Amino acid sequence: xxxxxxCDQKIxxxxxxxxxxxxxxxxxxxxxxxxAGDGIVAVNLMSSPGSGxxxxxxxxxxxxxxxxxxxxxxxxxxxxxxxxRIRRTGCPVVQINTGAGCHLEAQMLSTALDRLAxxxxxxxxxxxxxxxxxxxxxxxxxxxxxxxxxVTEGAxxxxxxxxxxxxxxxxLINKIDLLPYVDFDVxxxxxxxxxxxxxxxxxxxxxxxxxALPAWYAWLAQLSTLS
Amino acid sequence: xxxxxxxxxxxxxxxxxxxxxxxxxVTVRIGALTAVVPExxxxxxTLAVEGTVADGAxxxxxxxxxxxxxxxxxxxxPCADLILLCPCGSADVEVTAxxxxxxxxxxxxxxxxxxx
Numbered sequence: 571x572x573x574x575x576x577c578d579q580k581i582x583x584x585x586x587x588x589x590x591x592x593x594x595x596x597x598x599x600x601x602x603x604x605x606a607g608d609g610i611v612a613v614n615l616m617s618s619p620g621s622g623x624x625x626x627x628x629x630x631x632x633x634x635x636x637x638x639x640x641x642x643x644x645x646x647x648x649x650x651x652x653x654x655r656i657r658r659t660g661c662p663v664v665q666i667n668t669g670a671g672c673h674l675e676a677q678m679l680s681t682a683l684d685r686l687a688x689x690x691x692x693x694x695x696x697x698x699x700x701x702x703x704x705x706x707x708x709x710x711x712x713x714x715x716x717x718x719x720x721v722t723e724g725a726x727x728x729x730x731x732x733x734x735x736x737x738x739x740x741x742l743i744n745k746i747d748l749l750p751y752v753d754f755d756v757x758x759x760x761x762x763x764x765x766x767x768x769x770x771x772x773x774x775x776x777x778x779x780x781x782a783l784p785a786w787y788a789w790l791a792q793l794s795t796l797s
Numbered sequence: 798x799x800x801x802x803x804x805x806x807x808x809x810x811x812x813x814x815x816x817x818x819x820x821x822x823v824t825v826r827i828g829a830l831t832a833v834v835p836e837x838x839x840x841x842x843t844l845a846v847e848g849t850v851a852d853g854a855x856x857x858x859x860x861x862x863x864x865x866x867x868x869x870x871x872x873x874x875p876c877a878d879l880i881l882l883c884p885c886g887s888a889d890v891e892v893t894a895x896x897x898x899x900x901x902x903x904x905x906x907x908x909x910x911x912x913x
Binding site for chain 2: 579580581582583584585586587588589590591592593594671672673675703704706707708729732733736764765766768
């Protein structure tokens with residue numbers, strides 16, 4: 571008998587016991603294998619809007635791109651503006667506009683890889699949609715996730731958005747050139763990162779002034795060596 | 798609003814398995830540490846199944862509380878959020894429950910018994 575209304579329609583219970591994001595995870599795994607097969611190290615960059623992700627990428631491409639092939643997948647709700655900024659550095663780039671979507675999914679990266687054909691044995695940066703909540707749930711097939719937080723935001727952000735910080739291999743505290751002008755306690759922020767993710771590395775950088783960028787590049791280089 | 802993407806994933810998986818049979822109820826398991834809001838989930842589910850064989854289906858949510866085990870002292874304790882700190886002071890904690898995000902089962906009309 572039907573359990574909903576009591577009518578005599580026969581009802582069959584089908585057991586599924588599967589992950590909700592099983593399909594996304596399968597595509598992510600395929601992306602990971604494809605990238606590994608081409609010797610590409612993919613890094614998924616997550617942050618709030620305005621943390622300086624694109625500025626950091628422009629600088630990184632200029633500094634690292636001289637010796638190392640770099641490609642970029644840009645995720646935004648609207649506009650090709652970020653991709654245009656990256657293109658001006660001479661780096662191959664594909665823009666994904668998610669429309670109403672607040673995060674990238676594995677299928678979007680798969681399609682972007684078809685269009686972009688990133689160079690072998692290079693670095694691939696995936697700039698996720700500026701949002702610290704939704705992107706954390708979706709594996710894209712990247713090698714590592716990096717969260718960028720700027721000193722113009724609150725030092726308590728790791729506590730407020732723990733999911734994104736919990737999955738990050740590295741946290742970059744950006745815009746430290748602005749520290750004299752803002753009320754941001756770096757030590758407190760580091761404590762909060764450690765509270766949600768004791769294993770995450772933390773670097774204090776300035777994408778505009780260049781502080782600690784060599785340490786960021788060394789972190790990236792170490793990923794290539796490990797793979 | 799990642800709940801909409803999650804609800805779409807649920808709708809796709811359910812409709813694929815239902816293979817045309819009407820779906821009356823879907824049961825999912827959501828852990829407390831998944832960043833999925835049940836109220837938002839319900840609303841998004843009704844949108845995601847609109848026009849499919851699961852249109853109008855009930856969504857039953859099995860909640861799972863968060864729990865962790867301390868790697869330093871071995872203690873097991875409940876976790877309300879992702880600030881995983883053992884009472885012994887160690888932050889080296891393994892999450893043992895609360896990350897579930899699964900489709901458990903569904904109820905479909907058994908069309909073999911329908912008079913068509």
